[in-house]
Amino acid sequence: MIENADRVVTLAGNGPVANAGWDDLGIIEHGSVAIAGETITAVGRAAAVREAVTVTGESCVIDARGRMVTPGFVDPHTHFLFAGNRAEEYGMRVEGVPYQKIREQGGGIRSTVRAFREATDDELADAGRARLSMMLRAGTTTVEGKSGYGLSMADEIRALRIIRKLGEEMPLSIVPTFLGAHDIPPEFDGDRAGYIDLLVHKMIPEASGLAVFCDVFCEQGYFDREESKRILLAGRDHGMIPKLHAEEFVPMGGGELAAEVGAVSADHLLVITDEGVAAMAKGGVIGVLLPGTTIGLASGRWADIEKFRRGGLPVALATDCNPGSSYTVSQAAVMSLACSLLKMTVPEAWAGVTRNAAAAIGLQERVGTLETGKNADCLVFSENHPAAVPYRFGQNLVDFVVRDGNLLPSFD
Ligand SMILES: [Zn+2]
Incomplete structure (x- = not known):
């Protein structure tokens, strides 16, 4: 009581x-x-x-x-299972060093993929456990967690197994998401089609018993709209509900795609169009905003809340906890950013981290x-x-x- x-x-x-x-x-x-x-x-x-x-x-x-x-708090979008961090990269970014240069010097997502592959199961579980403990202290009782730093059959499955194990062992609920389509791994440079075939024919069938959602990084330079659609539909055929990283940098019709494939949510949405918002609202897709990336990327850019208000789209908030663009565990911190940067109202921010966040991972009946x-x-x-x-x-x-x-x- x-x-x-x-x-x-x-x-x-x-x-x-x-x-x-x-x-x-x-x-x-x-x-x-x-x-x-x-x-x-x-x-x-x-x-x-x-x-x-x-x-x-x-x-x-x-x-x-x-x-x-x-x-x-419900945190509906995180990449909490990773090895190492990219603090140095953040230091360079705030000094104005361009991403391309950071990449050339060994930074970027591929450095996290390298660190993930080199880490043992115990090292990964320890790192994940430490972050989950901090989340719990900060009030998060339900969290979504993605694979996506392994980018090989063995490492992606390993990620999902560790995420599930942490869910059994820790006093918070974890919902696993398969994000094999986070990037093209280095060994498939010049052979995008080869990696997408591997995803669709081998990795997705294997991941299907381990993950609730199948996610894709639908963004220029990563997976285009057609590729994303193929991956999400393959996931759906294997019982995983679609979810997308969409419309973060360049508009690609990610909102419309989310509605078309019956996604539970489309996340980021900095450059979404009114048409994209309308399609999501009609299709019952939740918009998930990740204002922690404004800090992590030191970008000075954030989502336009007025678009979602105009379109009547329910909006959730998440930490996007990850080593590259948003290393925070705190949904309270995300609320501060949402209110002060995006000018979301206090009630919108509260709905964003509770009721709407639960809907963004299909758990609105329970939490x-x-x-x-x-x-x-x-x-x-x-x-x-x-x-x-x-x-x-x-x-x-x-x-x-x-x-x-x-x-x-x-x-x-
Ligand atoms: Zn993300």
């Missing part, structure tokens, strides 16, 4: 919401959340919840007076809101107002994390 919170921010209402306003936060003043086992059994005014449930000497009761209770019958994934914040989280940027205001009904050990 979490009781007497100044505010319980429920985000109640099934499914994603576009243009979220304060009413969509479903705030209950002086509220409580009752939990039995892994499930929420009552949410409401403190007095009503006390009356509805039996509290015994065995019950664990958190006094949330002066605090705020919210759903656990992302505080409602009776949902998974008991809750955060207790030291502040009592929803705006305080993006406002107090760079600080972790999470006092308690409850995941599947279990109070996680204190982080102090």
Whole structure:
């Protein structure tokens, strides 16, 4: 039982919401959340919840007076399993060194592919575990995690197996995504068709039992629209739901493609057109924005929130945790960027990291809101107002994390 919170921010209402306003936060003043086992059994005014449930000497009761209770953060787009980092590259980037030069000096995604292939299973699992622990402390209770730094049959399957193993062992839910189409590996330079054949005929069938989603980097210089379509449809034929990295640098019709293949989400969307947004809205595709890349790439560019408002498209937010373009584990930090850079409203940002984020990984029935019958994934914040989280940027205001009904050990 979490009781007497100044505010319980429920985000109640099934499914994603576009243009979220304060009413969509479903705030209950002086509220409580009752939990039995892994499930929420009552949410409401403190007095009503006390009356509805039996509290015994065995019950664990958190006094949330002066605090705020919210759903656990859902992070619907990460590449948390990687080896090494690219801090040096970031240093060069802020000094204005062009990407091509960084690549020539051994940087870029291929350096992470190299580090991944050289790392042992234990080294990769340790690195992943450390990042997941930090995510959990920062309030993330459900996270999507992609392969995509192995780019060979053996290494991609290895990545998915380690992601799944961490999901069994760690106290947070992990949803695995196959991203063999992250880049063309060096051994296939000059033979794109050869790698795409390998993906479609060998890697996707092998990955299908291990991943929920099949993702592709649909971008100029990576996979074009036709190639992306072929890969996503092959994934779909093998039971994996399509998901895309789309419209980050050059418009390629990624929004339309997402709708065409029945994708659950299309992510990045810095250069998407109004037509692309309309196609996504019509097709029920969630837009996932990753403003951490504005920091990691020091680009000064971000998505235009007005396009999504105009098109009535529900928008989610994610860290994109990865060593190249966005090395953060914090959805609270992402909310600060979303509000202050993109000018998303506070309710839009909250919907983006909870209810809409859950929909971006197909879990809206189970997580992302505080409602009776949902998974008991809750955060207790030291502040009592929803705006305080993006406002107090760079600080972790999470006092308690409850995941599947279990109070996680204190982080102090
Ligand atoms: Zn990504």
